[in-house]
Amino acid sequence: MRTITALWLRNIRGFVRDRVKLITSLVIPFFFLYVFKSIFKTDQVEDPTAFLLAGIIVATVFQTSLNIATSTIDDTVSGYMKEILVSPTSRFQVALGQILSAATIATTQGILILILGFFTGLSFDHWYTLIYVLLALMLVGLVFSGLGLFLASMVKSSSTFQVVQQAVVLPFTFLSGAYIPLAFLPDVLRFIAYFNPMTYTTAFFRTIMLEKGGLTQTEWVELGLAFDLNGFIVTPWMSGIIITAFGTLFLFLATNSFVRADFNKISRSPLGGR
Structure with a gap:
């Protein structure tokens, strides 16, 4: 337990101290809000700002969660991770410490953007919606932190991970509907989007944040909060179950891969220093 707490505190301190990265991560989402807001101005969407902001928040939490891979690789290159792994501490505890810290940081990023969103006109009709939003952010952070650690244990260099990260994030x-509605995509891309875990994550989180849980299936589909798969409707609550299933899979793959990984083969980027 001490190992998990120590890794959690260390990564949290690193997040707080990197103020430039923190400020940048708060500015960029509102740039996307300004650029893509006009796309969501449709008859079905009453508040395009809140609708898009929900997608931006969940996308930011997703991207931040993957950054666990960068910190893990940097720790390995610097020798810090190797010192931990040669200690009596189990790798499973190290993996949990990394995942929990990444989930905490990602959730915090989402909360900060949410707070700033209140200054753009965002509001909730019910006070308990805020609690549901925070719980959903924690779930998303945990799910994709597992994916980030899995990627970190698979790559062999930081330069390779940079390519892999872009290949995953973009x-x-x-293709999740966070920035561009799926209805605007070609049929082929829309079909691919149904295999994307972020698609269901965005729909689930957006339903909670916009307080649209009481709509009919038809209304959910029109808003892009549910998906019609040849007559079978994937409701937002089914999306929540799908997210949980993906999270369980990612956490299993992450811990299993981390325990078996040979971190002695991970090298620094050729562009970096010695």
Whole structure:
């Protein structure tokens, strides 16, 4: 337990101290809000700002969760991770410490954007919606922190991970409906989006944040909060179950891969220093 707490505190301190990265991560989402807001101005969407902001928050939490891989690789290159792994501490505890810290940081990022969103006109009709939003952010952070640690244990260098990260982040984000409604995508891309865990994550979180849980299936589909798969409707609550299933899979793959990984083979980027 001490190992999990120590890794959690260390990564949290690193997040707080990197103020430039923190400020940048708060500015960029509102740039996307300004750019893509006009796309959501449709008859079905009453509040395009809140609708898009929900997608931006969940996309930010997703991307931040994957950054666990960068910190893990940097710790390995610097020798810090190797010192931990040669100690009596189990790798499973190290993996949990990394995942929990990444989930905490990602959730915090989402909360900060949410707070700033209140200054753009965002509001909730019910006070308990805020609690549901925070719980959903924690779930998303845990799910994709597992994916981030899995990627970290698979790659062999930081330069390789940079390529892998972009290959994951861009399609997962832009084929999820977070920035661009799925209805605007070609049929082929829309079909691919149904295999994207971020698609269901976005729909689930957006339903909670916009307080649209009481709509009919038809209304959910029109808003892009549910998906019609040849007559079978995937409701937002089914999306929540799908997210949980993906999270269980990612956490299993992450811990199993981390325990078996040979971190002595992970190297620094050729562009970096010695």
